[in-house]
Amino acid sequence: MKKNSFKAWLYLLPALIFLGVFMLYPLIDVLIYSVEEGYNSASQTSFGIGSYNFSYVLHDPYFMQALQNTFLLVIITVPLSTGLALLISLGLTSIKKLRNLFQTIYFLPYVTNTLAVGLVFMILFKKTAYSDGLVNALISIFGGQSVDFIDGPYWAKMFVLCLYTIWIVLPFKILILTSALASVNEMYYKAARVDGTSKFRTFTRITLPMISPMIFYLVITGFIGAFKAYSDSVALFGTDLNAAGMNTIVGYIYDMLYGDSGGYPSYASAAAIILFVIVLTITVINLMISRKNVHY
Amino acid sequence: MCITEDSEMNENNTANTAPAAEPKKKKSFHVMTVVVYILLSLWGILVLFPFYWMLLTSVKDYGAYSSEYVPQFFTLSPTADNYAEAFSAVPLGQYFLNTLIFTIITTAMMLLVTIPAAFAFSRLEFRGKNLVFTLFLALMMIPNELVIITNFQTITDLGMRNTFSGLILPSVTSVFFIYLLKENFEQIPDELYKAAKVDGTSDLRYLTKVMIPICKPTIITIIILKVIECWNSYVWPRLITDDKAYFLVSNGIQEIRENGFGRENIPAMMAAVVLISVPLIVLFVIFRKKIMEGVSRGGTKG
Numbered sequence: 001m002k003k004n005s006f007k008a009w010l011y012l013l014p015a016l017i018f019l020g021v022f023m024l025y026p027l028i029d030v031l032i033y034s035v036e037e038g039y040n041s042a043s044q045t046s047f048g049i050g051s052y053n054f055s056y057v058l059h060d061p062y063f064m065q066a067l068q069n070t071f072l073l074v075i076i077t078v079p080l081s082t083g084l085a086l087l088i089s090l091g092l093t094s095i096k097k098l099r100n101l102f103q104t105i106y107f108l109p110y111v112t113n114t115l116a117v118g119l120v121f122m123i124l125f126k127k128t129a130y131s132d133g134l135v136n137a138l139i140s141i142f143g144g145q146s147v148d149f150i151d152g153p154y155w156a157k158m159f160v161l162c163l164y165t166i167w168i169v170l171p172f173k174i175l176i177l178t179s180a181l182a183s184v185n186e187m188y189y190k191a192a193r194v195d196g197t198s199k200f201r202t203f204t205r206i207t208l209p210m211i212s213p214m215i216f217y218l219v220i221t222g223f224i225g226a227f228k229a230y231s232d233s234v235a236l237f238g239t240d241l242n243a244a245g246m247n248t249i250v251g252y253i254y255d256m257l258y259g260d261s262g263g264y265p266s267y268a269s270a271a272a273i274i275l276f277v278i279v280l281t282i283t284v285i286n287l288m289i290s291r292k293n294v295h296y
Numbered sequence: 297m298c299i300t301e302d303s304e305m306n307e308n309n310t311a312n313t314a315p316a317a318e319p320k321k322k323k324s325f326h327v328m329t330v331v332v333y334i335l336l337s338l339w340g341i342l343v344l345f346p347f348y349w350m351l352l353t354s355v356k357d358y359g360a361y362s363s364e365y366v367p368q369f370f371t372l373s374p375t376a377d378n379y380a381e382a383f384s385a386v387p388l389g390q391y392f393l394n395t396l397i398f399t400i401i402t403t404a405m406m407l408l409v410t411i412p413a414a415f416a417f418s419r420l421e422f423r424g425k426n427l428v429f430t431l432f433l434a435l436m437m438i439p440n441e442l443v444i445i446t447n448f449q450t451i452t453d454l455g456m457r458n459t460f461s462g463l464i465l466p467s468v469t470s471v472f473f474i475y476l477l478k479e480n481f482e483q484i485p486d487e488l489y490k491a492a493k494v495d496g497t498s499d500l501r502y503l504t505k506v507m508i509p510i511c512k513p514t515i516i517t518i519i520i521l522k523v524i525e526c527w528n529s530y531v532w533p534r535l536i537t538d539d540k541a542y543f544l545v546s547n548g549i550q551e552i553r554e555n556g557f558g559r560e561n562i563p564a565m566m567a568a569v570v571l572i573s574v575p576l577i578v579l580f581v582i583f584r585k586k587i588m589e590g591v592s593r594g595g596t597k598g
Contacts, residue, residue, distance in 0.1 A: 012416045018409055018469040023438060024435070026443035027442060030446055088336070094332055105344060113528050113572050113573060115530055117573065119553060119566075119569055121346060167343070175592050228439065234550065238550075254531065258448065268445050273442070
């Protein structure tokens with residue numbers, strides 16, 4: 001038994017070392033960083049313990065901007081993308097011909113490099129001196145006023161960011177919802193048909209309750225993912241997100257850590273913990289709502 | 297056989313009775329189908345359009361592109377110059393090589409860490425197993441953003457900035473993969489293990505000769521997911537490398553956007569984007585089923 005036990009730990013050893021060094025230790029360390037005031041990464045000294053880092057971050061206009069952007073992004077993209085994914089999945093389930101082709105096409109954004117395709121979106125929406133860009137050309141055809149979506153007004157930039165985020169996250173949601181829809185037992189639909197139930201009623205009384213666990217799973221992961229948005233914004237607006245006014249909370253953390261504005265691991269840690277608390281709170285609220293409404 | 301006939305009969309019955317009972321509905325049903333196809337195609341076009349646009353722009357001549365005030369939807373004189381430019385004006389080949397090395401080593405190390413751990417959790421008995429496993433599960437909930445700060449400091453302190461070890465080591469482990477593989481290992485019947493033990497097969501031999509071959513589909517799934525993750529990883533490489541010699545493709549594309557080609561050479565930029573996108577799309581076309589199945593089991597994005 002004892003020899004066996006030793007062997008088991010040997011098998012676990014690599015995983016334990018990696019997780020210990022790169023997850024467990026950092027987890028404790030980030031808490032320490034966040035309460036060390038005036039930490040200097042060169043001399044590795046600090047003045048003392050306190051909550052100054054948190055108050056600094058919460059009073060930093062850049063953080064407030066990042067917070068606002070992130071919340072807007074979450075509130076807009078999570079319901080829209082989940083709803084759109086549900087509509088598309090319902091459409092996919094209702095057809096037979098070409099279903100596989102559509103599914104394959106819809107999945108493509110998942111396997112693309114966020115940074116690379118973001119450049120394409122930027123070019124489509126950008127307005128430069130020598131060209132209005134495709135989207136603005138289309139707007140002009142329909143008689144609208146052209147807008148620079150990349151360097152222009154806030155709402156325009158937010159619009160592109162939301163659009164790109166939805167484009168990126170939809171494949172996963174469509175995939176999950178189509179397989180959820182496919183797994184609803186055919187018997188229920190047959191029974192409903194025999195009873196002469198209307199299509200709408202069948203949807204609200206059978207389909208929706210049956211797939212509600214998956215919808216809530218998507219809402220929860222969607223919230224978490226959207227709160228951690230960062231690379232989509234970089235792809236569209238470049239690395240200097242503060243200047244573009246399009247930073248996100250995660251972007252703020254990295255900017256504090258590294259780059260031209262970097263060198264402040266304490267502020268980064270405080271911001272990371274604030275983000276974690278926000279995400280945790282939202283997730284708990286989501287779980288409480290789902291417990292009331294989801295039919296398992 | 298009998299059962300299938302029965303269900304077919306049932307379907308035929310409903311199919312026969314339904315139109316008879318409500319003949320008017322049939323037409324509206326067709327209209328609905330057409331609408332569904334139109335809407336689905338519309339979304340398909342929206343998904344494909346950026347890909348078309350990057351391909352199109354990448355074969356447009358630089359001069360021609362610059363003179364288009366209103367962008368054209370096609371080109372009559374495609375050119376491959378931009379692709380040559382993408383490799384000669386910026387070290388795109390270097391970025392590719394780096395990403396390839398990073399992806400292969402990280403994925404290989406991930407397997408070396410994940411498989412033994414999953415094996416220990418699923419087959420071996422030892423004291424504290426439940427406690428350690430619970431701890432592992434708890435770690436799954438920790439967001440990367442929380443630990444990346446210290447990892448950045450650790451790697452910097454170890455002098456591993458701008459090295460492959462610095463890039464790879466923190467990217468190796470994934471608790472989720474250990475969990476996924478452990479679940480799969482546990483489905484192999486116990487009797488097989490006991491029989492092997494009676495035959496005097498060692499644990500390691502049992503793992504490599506029996507368990508790994510049986511669970512090959514799951515292992516392939518996690519390999520594919522890891523490869524996608526590595527190919528697209530941006531944040532960690534950006535933090536840890538500022539020497540172009542160690543840039544991965546994501547950082548490379550960002551660098552190209554900010555400083556490469558002269559900012560306005562968009563056709564060359566698009567050629568680089570196409571080149572970076574192609575490997576994963578090819579992988580996807582080959583392993584379509586496996587990737588979609590794997591992602592629905594364990595991938596998240598967004």
